[in-house]
Structures are given as C-alpha cells and as structure tokens.
Amino acid sequence: MYGLEQQILHTDVTGMPLEWIGYQQAVRLYHAEQVAYTCGIVLYSVRGGVNARSGQRSVIAVNSIIATQGGVYARLRAREDYVPPLSNASLFRRDCNTCLYCGQSFPVRELSRDHVRPIVQGGIDHWNNVVTACKPCNHAKGGKTPEQAGMQLLAIPFTPNHAEYVYLQGKRVLADQMDFLRAHFPRSSPLRQRLTRLS
Numbered sequence: 001m002y003g004l005e006q007q008i009l010h011t012d013v014t015g016m017p018l019e020w021i022g023y024q025q026a027v028r029l030y031h032a033e034q035v036a037y038t039c040g041i042v043l044y045s046v047r048g049g050v051n052a053r054s055g056q057r058s059v060i061a062v063n064s065i066i067a068t069q070g071g072v073y074a075r076l077r078a079r080e081d082y083v084p085p086l087s088n089a090s091l092f093r094r095d096c097n098t099c100l101y102c103g104q105s106f107p108v109r110e111l112s113r114d115h116v117r118p119i120v121q122g123g124i125d126h127w128n129n130v131v132t133a134c135k136p137c138n139h140a141k142g143g144k145t146p147e148q149a150g151m152q153l154l155a156i157p158f159t160p161n162h163a164e165y166v167y168l169q170g171k172r173v174l175a176d177q178m179d180f181l182r183a184h185f186p187r188s189s190p191l192r193q194r195l196t197r198l199s
Contacts, residue, residue: 002043007170009040009065009177017166017181029068030060040064040176064174084165086127088113093168095132096194100154101141106134116157118143127159155190164191 007020010029013036021029027046029035041064048058084090091113098105101114114133117123120143131153133141141149160168163184167173173181185192 004044006043006064006172006174008043008062009166009170009180011065011067011180013037013067013069015067015180015184017163017184019166020170023062026062026066027060029066030062034068036067036069038063038066039180040174064176065180082162083127083159084162086125086130090160090165090168091127091130092132094127094158094160094164094191095155096198098132099134099137100131100157101133101137101146101151103154104134110134112138114138114141116153117145121145128157131155131157158190160191161186161189164189167191 004023007022008026010018010021010026012018023044023046042061043064044062046060046062048060050057088111089108092108092111096105097108097111099111111132112135113130114137115123115125116129116131119125123129137151141151146153161184163181167178167181167185170177182192182195
C-alpha cells in the first residue's frame with residue numbers, strides 16, 4: 001500500500017488525462033458516484049463510518065487512475081491550440097533538470113529559465129522560446145541569442161500537450177500512471193524520447 005500523499009491520476013471518461021488529485025478529492029468523487037471507471041493498481045483503502053442500519057463499515061478502494069464524466073473544460077484542454085501554463089518547475093522537468101547549454105544535470109536551486117531569443121531582443125516568455133539553463137550558463141549568455149554568445153543549444157524547446165503537462169505536474173508518477181500518460185504523448189514528442197533514454 002502507498003501513503004495517502006500518493007497522487008491519483010484523474011481522467012475524463014474518454015481517458016484524456018486531466019489533473020492530479022489527492023485522496024480526499026478522489027474519495028469525494030467515489031462517494032458522489034461520479035467515477036465512471038478505474039484503472040491501475042489499488043493505492044489504498046479508505047475506511048469510513050459504520051452504517052447504523054446494516055452495521056457495515058464503509059470502505060472505498062482508491063485506484064491510481066480514475067475516470068469521471070468530462071465537461072467543456074476537458075475538451076478545451078484536448079484542443080490542438082491549447083497551451084499549458086508555463087512555470088519554472090514544469091520547464092525544468094520538461095528538460096529533465098538538464099542545462100540545455102552545457103548538458104549537465106543540476107538540482108532545481110541551481111537552474112534558471114533562459115529565453116533563447118532574449119526578451120530585450122523581442123523574445124517572448126513562451127514554451128517555444130525558453131529552456132532550462134544552469135545559472136553560470138544563463139549568466140554567460142546574458143541578453144544574447146545562443147549564436148551571438150557562441151553557445152550551442154542542445155535541444156529545441158517545445159510546448160507540451162496537456163498529457164505531457166500533467167506528467168510534468170506529477171510529484172511521484174507510478175509506472176501504471178506513466179504508461180497511461182505516455183500513451184497520450186505525440187509519437188514525435190521530445191519528452192517521450194528523453195524519458196525513453198532515461199529509463
């Protein structure tokens with residue numbers, strides 16, 4: 001069994017990954033009979049009170065992946081033009097905590113967000129224009145493009161789709177959850193390729 005801090009992957013009824021939820025929210029969905037189906041392993045069993053009439057104690061088995069009926073919000077996130085919000089934590093995870101200039105991996109505290117085309121040169125703060133950089137490389141590059149700074153960019157930045165973004169938000173992704181998410185990554189996904197190299 002897993003600790004109650006283990007996140008549950010919440011999907012819509014078509015299997016589109018939506019978000020990570022905690023056990024309290026999962027139990028509410030089970031109790032409200034909003035769970036259409038479950039996948040993956042049983043993470044834990046949550047015990048409730050005893051029914052006064054039957055004398056039975058309620059128990060809810062919480063799976064690692066639960067599906068509920070999706071609404072408009074789910075359909076919006078499945079659109080081709082959907083762009084997930086950009087944060088340093090997601091960016092660093094997209095780039096596997098690796099500086100895309102020197103190629104070394106670093107702890108999060110030693111990483112920074114670099115704008116490939118600097119904002120001072122008209123660059124924007126968008127997934128396709130930002131990469132993970134160690135602080136020394138970011139400082140050395142400054143307000144220049146990689147070409148102007150004589151630094152080679154090791155990978156092309158990309159915007160994750162929603163399934164990839166859900167993966168990037170996960171704290172501790174279990175194997176069955178990873179398999180489920182990876183099935184929703186584009187075949188040409190750089191993230192799919194990076195994770196394959198790491199596994």
